[in-house]
Amino acid sequence: MNSPVEVPYKSFIQIERSSHIAIYIQIANQLMQAIQSGILLPGTKLPGSRSLSELLKVHRNTITAVYEELYAQGWIEIKPNKGAVVMPRLPKVKGRPAESGGYPATTGFTFATTALLDNPFDYAPCDYVFNDGVPDIRLTQIDDLSRSYSANMKRKSNWKKMSYYNQEGSRYFKEQLSRYLRLSRGFKISINNLLITRSIEMSLFIISEIILRQGDYVVVGSPSYFAANMIFQKSSNQVLTIPTDDEGLNTEALNELCKSHPIRLVYVTPQHHYPTTVSLSARRRMALLELSKKYGFVIVEDDHDYDFHYDKQPLLPLATVDTAGMVIYVSSFGKSLAPGFRTGFVVAPENLMVEMRKYLGIIDRQGDVMIEQALGEMIEEGAIQRHMKRSLKIYKERRDLMSALLEKQLGDWIEFRQPTGGLAFWLSFKKPVNLMRLKKQCEKNNLFIPRTLLYQNKEVTALRIGFGHLDNDEMEKTILILKASLIQLQQ
Template identity: 60%
Template sequence: MNSPVSIPYKSFIQFDRYANQPIFLQIAQQLIQAIARGQLPSGTKLLGTRQLSELLDVHRNTISAVYEDLCAQGWVEVIPNKGTFISSELPLFSGSSSTNFQYPKETGYAFQKSILLDNPYEKINCELSFNDGSPDIRLTQIDDLSRIYSANLKRKINRKKMGYYNHDGSEYLKEQLTQYLQLSRGLAIGTENLLITRSVEMSLYIIAEIILEPMDTVVVADLGYFSANMIFQKAGNKIKTIPVDADGLDTKALADLCAQEPIRMVYVTPQQHYPTTVSLSAQRRLELLQLAKTYGFIIVEDDYDYDFHYEKQPLLPLASNDQAGMVIYVGSFGKSLAPGFRTGFIVAPENIMYEMRKHLGIIDRQGDILMEQALGELIEEGVVDRHLKKSLKEYKFRRDNLADLLEQHFKGLIRFQVPKGGLALWLTWQQPINLYQLSRKCQELNLFLPKNLLYQTPSVCGTRIGFGNLSPNEMEASIKILQQALWKLNA
């Protein structure tokens, strides 16, 4: 720690000018206690003798004597031309037990714990890594992003805006994003129908807070997006699962369930279903909208990976054909950009949007006016559209390359369909294997295969593998390691 100016010395240095003990010894003991309590960690630079003497209103020679005493005992070390620092190797402290302070490892009170929110994400340092379908930051237009953000930071008009943030979001970004969604998604909306959030997960949390009551029934896909499921379960809802086949969510099974009990909400990812990558067919989209109108349940449509399509124009969202006001449309914008330039959004009728704005004002009142201004300019200047068109060619190549490598190294062992969009492939293993052991074997070979990509149940043995973040060489090396790990597992 190089800067000593923020250390609250007066809070832990207190001495009595009229005591029999010399002042320098009193100050030295107070500093030793502060070091022992962890208030002054090893490597901390202390104030110079002149500065500390002025701060404590004592003679400079007194502080010099303090530092000499501490240095003699091994508590501090003096580095020429740099200053006085807390020693990296501290002596044993023989003070009373009350001053041998350690921050508590556990709370002194009880609180409610939730296993529902246990996240399967892991962090393991391997040279290569699969993920669930993230873009490659190396393809990002960093120059454009930094230019626009830096320009916004320097503008005087934006300095005024930074003093106050409307938690409803930047009006400029809302205007630009509204036009973008109108053109790219066919959504006949205005800015009053749009809410800017930090992420899809924040959007789902706000929706759950507003429209769900404890013990409401929420229908999700089997298999489905675990983060969304955790949000709904944490709200105390009953979760019912509906099968997914080659045409997406099984609407006949949903209709049967609706006839048996009231359904409050159905969560779907119709464009690129997570994790299996299938699209909800046009016929089932119409059936889902009709079921919502008939039985009165809310459709929460997550446009997961909508921007990443390779074969032809994707089907328009359910929300673009919703005339009954039953669909809440959520998504993320800027997934093809650097992580810091992404944001979430909600599209819904104006009356419920009013409630959503109130909830957003509680959990994210500060917002990020500079980032939202920059995102708006990226849309208006066409940077996002140009970058997406350029990167789609590369991602299509990577998708096809991964499909070829899987055919070459795992023919007869796995089954998969090349998706029309998205950044991941869904693999089903033809012979039952222990996917968690396979993951450990990959880790031994320097390939990280996260647990959240593994789906193992009595009826499913599947793996979701992203291709967006891997160059051709990285992809080939990763697939070869996966093959070696499988050999080791079967040996």
């Protein structure tokens, strides 16, 4: 075997003396990588501790520690009167060329892949953007949020909570949230009926893991929320659709479907159907609950924008009149706040909560106790309610302006109904328009429309566009860009 002095050790051993990782560990790791990548072949004699220490300009005891580490892990053997030698028999590492020594491009094992969860979002660097209806971060009470969060971080009584956290969440926040839900949404619940999650999507994922098995039938409206569809399709692989109209989900069609299929779960957004914004009528709400009792399917009620209503009081959630324990209610809290301060939650009977906490404990055990404490204080002090009252006035004005602009500028192309709540409009085109071409033309004109807002098939050509994030000037400019793009497509 070649003399150790012929191996260019300094070319593949780089020491970072400012690193928190011990120098002997750095050297040992890089020697292991050299052995695995084939730079140091089996049987290669390594330099003596004195020679290598002089070459790398480290203490001799450091190299001694390196060799002890390599020996302990089985990479080298120590021979009397010969020193350290790379083990003659080592497992071959496939997929990594000896000359590259880089990180492998692919795994050495197989695993299941899915196209169902491919990222549905896209992006373009435009100055103006439509979304599906999110609040304006500029209206957020940053001072209230930062003051409450900072105070909780400094409070010594919270330090223990930061060092130990479990899936039960912050009891204080759950007490305040359950009280808030009792007053605002008519829920007669305790903290034992609440699960705190990061988002509505996380809530739906946990529900699907517990409720659904491959082959179970799930019913959603047509159209429906794309993220929910992805989750249900991954869990059951049997997602069926029924029509929606001016009264929301068509319960007559659901009844017919139940006669031929054993439906396990029905997903509904009754307050403002996603994406069309229509409300599920009182008649169909009662019919849906009756069908659930009759056929035994679970209702998952997604109340994603309950807090945003303008013309009348919102209808109470289905879950508040459910006496059979068939409704699982999911929603979010703090949607009008900065993204990091928003949280999802689930309301359900206690026996389901027990199981849901097990799953939450696996995927999000740490949680964020300081955010929850801060949100709890904002509820107790009334800061959330004051912020919502101020925000709703602005959002109502923006809704009215958007409605006027759409009618004036796009009335020849679209039909729409002014939403009674939420932060988005549903625009149906009077004549078919290629929405992908429209999207590309808008991008050329500095307006980005995500593909998740496009709804087009043989029966429907429609857009869901949010207005909450746009001020008056931005709203006028985006609608004019949309109009100009439509005109350019006709030319």
